[in-house]
Structures are given as structure tokens and as C-alpha cells.
Amino acid sequence: MANNDYSLSFILENGMSRGQSVRLSESLDEIIKRHNYPNEIGLVLSQAALLTVLLSAGVKYDGIFTLQIQGEGAVKALVVSLTTDGKIRGYVHYEDADLAKVRFDENGHASLSNLFGKGQMSFTTEKSGQTYQGIIALEGDTLTDCVLDYFEKSEQIGTQIKIEAIPANTEHGWAAGGILIQKMPFDKKMAELLSQKEQDDIWETDVVLLNSVKKEELTDLNLTMEKLLYRLYSMNDLHYFMPSELKFGCQCSQSRVINMLKGFTESDLDGMIKDGKIDITCQFCGEKYEIAPEQIKGAQ
């Protein structure tokens, strides 16, 4: 069976632009079916998962890259995390009653203000034991708009992103795809060959080409990302690298749960004990853990 879950890095124009592409299907099926999310929630989760993969490719990190959205609307929290070895997981915290009041269009999309109310998006990474966090304002119609605004204002890096997702149907599971391109800093070596204006024009062409990509192409599981990139950029000195496989995976474990519980006060812990034990369910994968109070104290 073909693997439909992978990311693929590429460069264009002799390295004047870098790019990242992603395709997700089975991993989204796992996340969405495990939680039994309706399509509207599946769609926003898919978009966040695509952006997680695209954004994580631009930063060097150890372990886990986490994208998190906190909201005050129908959706209170959305979290996606990706490990360096390609395991992706996610969950969405929302109330059915609040979701019923959100206005969705015929494609199942709602504006961010409608879904999250006042909210904030952030991404967190760790490198050599140091935590790095980027804050992205949740202002804009779509998650992509917010990320593009972040790159323009905070990082001042020319960036374009296209992501699309469609729910599972009778023929295939969830299907999602995305491409990000980013302008590399002005290259002095290239300056002998191309002026700043010429380099800017080349970048504009790359953006126009990316904007021409269709939803049906990004979500067509029979069209590999290699083929799609070739279709878009074969005339633009496209070089792509080996794809990296992605799959659903959760990092929860008994010892991580115990460590998490060690962060609570004794009286908080006492409040969690039922029938002599603490029951914890992993929000990401649904795995259930039974922890005896002695295990928390014993681990200290």
C-alpha cells in the first residue's frame, strides 16, 4: 500500500527559494476516528496538522514540535505535535453545544473568530534543553492567513502557503496536502548574476505558480507530491529531497503520566483519587492509565 503520509523538502531557483510539502491521510484518519470528531472539527485539525509539518521543517529542534491554539469560542484548545522521527498526534477540545451555534459554510469551514473567538496560536520547540516559543496572533480568516502574517511581521521572510483538506468519503480516508515556499535571504554571490529586482521577480513567479495549485491537486492521493511539485515547478530549477514518512503516534507513557502528576499539589492529587487510584486518559490517543498514589510519591 502506498504511503500517503509524508513530508518532502525542496529548493527552487538554484536555492533562491526553499520549500516544504506535506501530504496526510492515514494519520489524520487515526486522530479523527479515535476521537470521533465531526468533519468541521476534522477540517480545522487537518489544517493545523498540515501547518505543524510545514512550520516544523523550518526550525531545528530536538524531540517535539507543538502547535497549540487556545480559544474562548466553541473551540477551547487545539493541539498538534510532531516528533523529529515523524510521529504526529493531535486533539481538539470543544463543546458540542457551542459547536452547534457556529456558522459553517457549505465546505464545513468557519472563520477563526467564529470557531475560536478571541484566541492565540503558538508553537513550542526544544533545542538543547532550551524551550523556544513563537506566538502567532489569531487575527485573520484562516490559520494560513495568521501564519503568513507572522512571517511577514515577525520574521520578515517572504512566505507563501497553500493547504487543503477534504473529509473521508466512500473512496478514501481523510486527504490533506500543503506546500510552503520561502524566499531565502538575498544572495551576494547571485548578485553578480541577478539584481535584487530580478531576484524579487523570480520569487514573485514562484508565488504565482504556487497560487495556481488547485484543491483537487493538493488532496489527490493518487497524485504524489513529487509529481505535483514537478507539475508546478519543473521549469524553476526544482530539486527535491528524500520524503520523510509521517505516521500517527503518541508519546504518552506510564512514567510521563507520573511525572505530570508530580507537578500537582498533594491536595490536588487527593481530589483526583477515586477508589484508591488516579485514572488518567491521554487526550491525544485515548490510552487509559491507572496510577496508584504511592507511585507518584515513590517517584519523587
Ligand SMILES: [Zn+2]
Ligand atoms: Zn497518548
